[in-house]
Amino acid sequence: MRFLEKKKxxxxxxxxxxxxxxxLVFNKALFxxxxxxxxFKDGKTTYLVDxxxxxxxxxxxxxxxxxxxxxDFSIINIWASWCVPxxxxxxxxxxxxxLSSLQIIGIxxxxxxKNSIKFLNDYGNPFKYNLVDKDGTESxxxxxxxxxxxxxxxxxxxxxxxxxxxxxxxxxKKIREIVND
Amino acid sequence: MIKxxxxxxxxxxxxxxxxxxxxxxxxxKLENDIAKNLRCLICQGQSIYDSNSEFALSxxxxxxxxxxxxxxxxxxYNMLVKKYGQWIVYDPGYSKKTFLLWFIPILFxxxxxxxxxxxxxxxxxx
Numbered sequence: 570m571r572f573l574e575k576k577k578x579x580x581x582x583x584x585x586x587x588x589x590x591x592x593l594v595f596n597k598a599l600f601x602x603x604x605x606x607x608x609f610k611d612g613k614t615t616y617l618v619d620x621x622x623x624x625x626x627x628x629x630x631x632x633x634x635x636x637x638x639x640x641d642f643s644i645i646n647i648w649a650s651w652c653v654p655x656x657x658x659x660x661x662x663x664x665x666x667x668l669s670s671l672q673i674i675g676i677x678x679x680x681x682x683k684n685s686i687k688f689l690n691d692y693g694n695p696f697k698y699n700l701v702d703k704d705g706t707e708s709x710x711x712x713x714x715x716x717x718x719x720x721x722x723x724x725x726x727x728x729x730x731x732x733x734x735x736x737x738x739x740x741x742k743k744i745r746e747i748v749n750d
Numbered sequence: 751m752i753k754x755x756x757x758x759x760x761x762x763x764x765x766x767x768x769x770x771x772x773x774x775x776x777x778x779k780l781e782n783d784i785a786k787n788l789r790c791l792i793c794q795g796q797s798i799y800d801s802n803s804e805f806a807l808s809x810x811x812x813x814x815x816x817x818x819x820x821x822x823x824x825x826x827y828n829m830l831v832k833k834y835g836q837w838i839v840y841d842p843g844y845s846k847k848t849f850l851l852w853f854i855p856i857l858f859x860x861x862x863x864x865x866x867x868x869x870x871x872x873x874x875x876x
Binding site: 678 | 807809834
């Protein structure tokens with residue numbers, strides 16, 4: 570009799586341990602950040618891939634690496650006129666465009682030329698260069714999810730910050746801190 | 751005569767709509783196979799193959815470009831894993847992070863087998 574009771578207690582203890590284990594595993598997976606930023610966590614550095622895209626107004630091919638070399642820091646911002654959060658972050662980008670050691674390069678994502686020019690006229694143009702990614706493949710090459718998305722890189726195309734979604738005041742502060750250093 | 755004209759008209763009419771609505775498969779088999787194994791990162795529970803989002807459509811073009819450049823299936827997967835992480839492929843490769851995923855089922859199988867074996871062995875003995 571006592572032996573059976575002991576067995577019962579061990580069994581319920583084992584079941585409890587099993588459930589706690591399951592709970593911990595699923596809990597960890599549930600709250601884990603699903604958005605992947607390329608290898609920042611591992612301490613490795615990631616560099617922006619290089620490609621050429623046509624300019625919005627002149628349609629001249631512009632090579633990304635050649636443009637990035639000119640300034641100490643560059644922001645690459647992927648945007649589209651049909652993207653509502655892009656309108657909201659446009660003001661923040663404009664506030665950053667006044668920094669002397671920083672240039673902002675816009676990549677116009679899957680957009681009509683007419684609409685994107687109208688967007689820049691209506692909301693203002695924070696971009697020094699406007700590149701056009703008509704079919705979205707170069708954005709995939711960059712490892713982007715969609716619009717809006719922002720990269721801060723240095724002269725050597727090393728990615729310092731990657732922001733998925735619209736940038737906010739906190740991001741702007743962080744970018745200012747890095748750039749002013 | 752009218753009947754004959756009508757028949758000709760009907761024939762052309764039906765064919766016209768037949769051509770209008772006949773679907774042509776725009777993607778090759780290899781492209782579809784790759785798209786089925788990739789997760790649409792901005793959709794919920796859909797593959798690139800299932801989704802019609804901007805991301806998925808661009809990804810389709812990207813896959814086609816890479817095939818045209820002569821990259822193999824695995825090379826394309828590896829390239830995308832580098833850009834987007836392991837999450838983009840449905841098949842989790844064997845790594846330090848995923849070894850539990852591969853070994854726990856085997857472990858459970860062996861454990862279950864051991865329990866059944868012991869039970870039968872014990873009952874026979876009794």
